[in-house]
Amino acid sequence: MASYQSMSKEELVQLKEKLNAEYEAFRAKGLKLDMSRGKPSVEQLNLSMGMMDVLSSSADLKCEAGVDCRNYGVLDGIQEAKQLLGDMIEVPADNIIIYGNSSLDVMYSTVARSMTHGVMGGTPWCKLDRVKFLCPAPGYDRHFAITEYFGIEMITVPMTPAGPDMDLVEKLVSQDEAIKGIWCVPKYSNPQGITYSDETVRRFARLQPAAKDFRIYWDNAYGIHHLYDDDQDYLLEILAECEKAGNPDLVYKFCSTSKVSFPGSGVAAIAASPANLESIRKQLAIQTIGFDKLNQLRHVRFYKNLDGMVEHMKKHAAILRPKFEAVLATLDRELSPCGIATWTKPKGGYFISFNSLDGCAKAIVAKCREAGVVMTPAGATYPYGIDPHDSNIRIAPSFPTPEELALASELFVLCVKLVSIDRILA
Numbered sequence: 001m002a003s004y005q006s007m008s009k010e011e012l013v014q015l016k017e018k019l020n021a022e023y024e025a026f027r028a029k030g031l032k033l034d035m036s037r038g039k040p041s042v043e044q045l046n047l048s049m050g051m052m053d054v055l056s057s058s059a060d061l062k063c064e065a066g067v068d069c070r071n072y073g074v075l076d077g078i079q080e081a082k083q084l085l086g087d088m089i090e091v092p093a094d095n096i097i098i099y100g101n102s103s104l105d106v107m108y109s110t111v112a113r114s115m116t117h118g119v120m121g122g123t124p125w126c127k128l129d130r131v132k133f134l135c136p137a138p139g140y141d142r143h144f145a146i147t148e149y150f151g152i153e154m155i156t157v158p159m160t161p162a163g164p165d166m167d168l169v170e171k172l173v174s175q176d177e178a179i180k181g182i183w184c185v186p187k188y189s190n191p192q193g194i195t196y197s198d199e200t201v202r203r204f205a206r207l208q209p210a211a212k213d214f215r216i217y218w219d220n221a222y223g224i225h226h227l228y229d230d231d232q233d234y235l236l237e238i239l240a241e242c243e244k245a246g247n248p249d250l251v252y253k254f255c256s257t258s259k260v261s262f263p264g265s266g267v268a269a270i271a272a273s274p275a276n277l278e279s280i281r282k283q284l285a286i287q288t289i290g291f292d293k294l295n296q297l298r299h300v301r302f303y304k305n306l307d308g309m310v311e312h313m314k315k316h317a318a319i320l321r322p323k324f325e326a327v328l329a330t331l332d333r334e335l336s337p338c339g340i341a342t343w344t345k346p347k348g349g350y351f352i353s354f355n356s357l358d359g360c361a362k363a364i365v366a367k368c369r370e371a372g373v374v375m376t377p378a379g380a381t382y383p384y385g386i387d388p389h390d391s392n393i394r395i396a397p398s399f400p401t402p403e404e405l406a407l408a409s410e411l412f413v414l415c416v417k418l419v420s421i422d423r424i425l426a
């Protein structure tokens with residue numbers, strides 16, 4: 001097949017007629033499929049069901065320190081959970097505070113605390129005229145939702161294949177004291193599946209922000225979420241790099257077991273320098289007497305250690321890999337020859353990032369929805385929901401069954417073709 005750009009008007013009109021008939025046939029099927037959110041499938045959730053058995057009514061529910069996990073206490077998490085999550089994100093257990101069930105909640109709390117009480121004794125952000133965050137985009141919509149909710153001005157920074165455009169990041173943070181943070185998903189990023197290069201991580205660690213209370217919000221959500229055993233991305237550990245660069249307090253690192261065990265019922269944590277953690281603990285002691293230690297214990301007893309987690313993640317990969325490959329195969333087969341789109345081929349994480357011709361993404365997502373396939377709303381991957389090119393669409397292949405995915409991808413490429421033809425003919 002020739003590229004669409006090289007086809008004559010007549011050829012495109014003819015092709016459109018044929019594709020329209022296929023689209024109508026899809027519509028008649030009354031599909032109800034969802035490729036919008038990065039949720040694990042039922043089969044993946046079933047992998048962790050053994051966790052329900054490790055804390056039986058007859059189990060010893062004391063943690064290693066001898067504390068009864070059924071009762072109040074242990075503000076920042078039981079030691080064995082700190083060890084497990086510390087190993088998961090490659091930081092010492094002492095650099096961790098274990099929170100509750102969601103890392104997004106930890107990120108929200110971190111921004112909220114900075115707004116009301118400042119960062120390590122600094123001026124509360126709510127007393128400042130302007131507070132800004134850098135937002136590498138495409139990025140995670142819920143990060144942008146947090147900063148938007150607090151009235152923090154968001155500045156888009158373009159992503160490159162090696163991570164955010166660091167020339168721009170360095171320039172902006174060194175010049176503007178109102179810039180207090182940057183959202184990062186450094187490994188298998190949401191939505192592109194990009195892993196930051198060593199050089200990018202080192203440049204982050206060496207940043208010289210104008211604002212003393214600037215922090216890197218390093219959301220390590222997909223640190224061990226590889227799709228392939230023998231072809232994985234590696235990410236330099238940022239806390240150690242910041243320390244080496246003489247900037248130990250520069251970063252907050254977030255993680256959770258949401259996509260290891262159960263989303264919404266996992267264990268989340270923050271890792272940071274001792275000075276940052278001390279300041280956070282002071283506030284946390286007001287907020288809670290302690291998070292869910294039984295859940296922490298359950299996770300430790302089920303996975304045992306990092307090796308246990310790594311083995312577990314291979315089972316997730318075995319379920320996810322064919323789904324990613326099925327979508328990518330359809331995109332390759334149907335769209336590569338047409339010259340109307342590009343997409344990423346991640347080695348891990350939960351998403352494929354798709355770029356249509358400019359001005360087509362919203363129409364593609366709408367056309368999919370009309371025929372029963374829900375995609376992430378176009379624009380969601382940009383601050384304020386505004387994609388300046390209207391071209392990025394996040395594809396989340398994890399939840400549907402392989403059969404559903406096959407259908408959903410077929411419909412998706414059909415919609416891409418139809419909308420692109422309209423765009424070219426316009």
Ligand code: PLP
Nearest residue numbers: 102103104140185190221256258
């Ligand atoms: N961070 C990123 C980059 C995500 O993609 C997600 C979920 O999709 C989350 C955080 C949510 O994590 P949690 O379930 O720990 O709140």
